[in-house]
Amino acid sequence: MTISSFNSLPQDLVIELCMHVVSTSSTPHEDLRSLRASCSRFFAASKEKIIGRRMPVKKMDGFRWSDIKNYLAFLKYCAESGNLEASYLLGLQEMYTSKDKKIKNSGLNHLLNAMEGGHKASTYVAGIILFKKPETRSLGTRILNKLAALGLSESSSSSTAPESESVMSGGNLLIQTCRREAAATIRDISWKRWHLRSRSPTCANRACGCVVKDHVVIDRWAGDDERRRFCSSRCKWMNELYEFCQLV
Template sequence: MQINGLTMMKSTTHAIYTRKQQGEASRRQRTTGNTSSADLGMEIAGLPPDILVEVTANIATRSSTPLDDIVNLRRSCKLFRDATAARKVGRCMAVQREWRLHWWDKTRFLSVLRRCAASGNPEASYILGLELFCNRRRKASALRHLRRAMEHGHAAAAYMIGMIMLHQSRSPGGTEQALECLDRLSASASAGTWTRRRVASVRREALSVMRRLTMRRWRMAEPPTPCSNPWCGKAETGSVEAWDDGDDEERRFCSRTCWWKHEYCKFIQKI
């Protein structure tokens, strides 16, 4: 369902205002349905700045067109101009709903990402990190943004750090660092949730963003060394389920190294 920014602003403003001013609201018997634009303007003028920021952040989070709605709010009055400049608004901005801007005005899209990332928006840091790695060849800056997103609990960012490090590792030490990152990701997940299904979901999320940003494919410098255990990586018979994505049947590996190397190969094949 498409959410209109003005409608959301009215409903959110009234919800917060009512929570903060329940006694007064009760006496005046104020309802959202019969509030005029003039009444709304008076109520907004009477709200504390932190409430206006909360309203604006709510719109940035929930709107189907967050950037347009925030720009319109910013132009509406000084109160909302100040509110839209708050870090919380940039941190909450649903930048993943603004991919159309990537095609129409990529310079502006990246500018929005940078501002939101500077405010602590993990999705903005994630997309910006992949843009820097895929299209700008700025690995250090890319990993810095991806790590920032990972620190905020962004699973796909952690996954991509591991994939990038595995892809570019030229020594056992580099491979071990990549595996440590992926192990840290699995350890940070709730017990039982970092399963095959979870890995496949995060992989699809990462591939979706990669395909939006670039048409370039990754090429393996050299295939991973096969495991000496003949049973390592063998698929279990009858384990494929309806949600499986291609070769996502249940497999057993002798170590987490073999598991993540198999995942890396699968990721490369699907880019």
């Protein structure tokens, strides 16, 4: 393509070219920087919010380790452009690497913004964080119950059990997936761990938290992905909080 033919392209098409480059690149931030340096049209196109919204931020590990300050600034730009994954990563970064209450609150807000956009792992982490604090436990419970119900609706077996009963059960594949994904991401950005007292039964009901297989009670605290029955949402999510902290 000649310079004159490139200059004749509509700007919308130049933006599309930018999106294609960053979305298919293994080093999207470096390629975006090269595009910005190449000409004024690519520079202008790269500043469009849709580029930040489509940026594959999970591919920026090299940038994160080499220049954390600029990485976080760029992540914030992507989050402000509507990039849900950027909001999720920025939220975890601020929640788990800072002791400053204001920064932690900002991190929670980023997670809630991603949750509003339908980001499932953000929904899980926001729910767990809110559930952990007694003063926000009811809100955390509602968020986690909604996520569990979504997991049941995505499961082929969800139609075989009433939702109100199933949400009280363990073995929700979406919850397990979000737990592992969130824990792995947190471990990647921080070596800090939550410290909880030794796990104990969540309530006085001896049947609460027991593993059930073929309608037979097995035991109370067997493997984390076993199907369990809980007497309340509070008991279920208290168990989930422990399962999550075991992985982080």
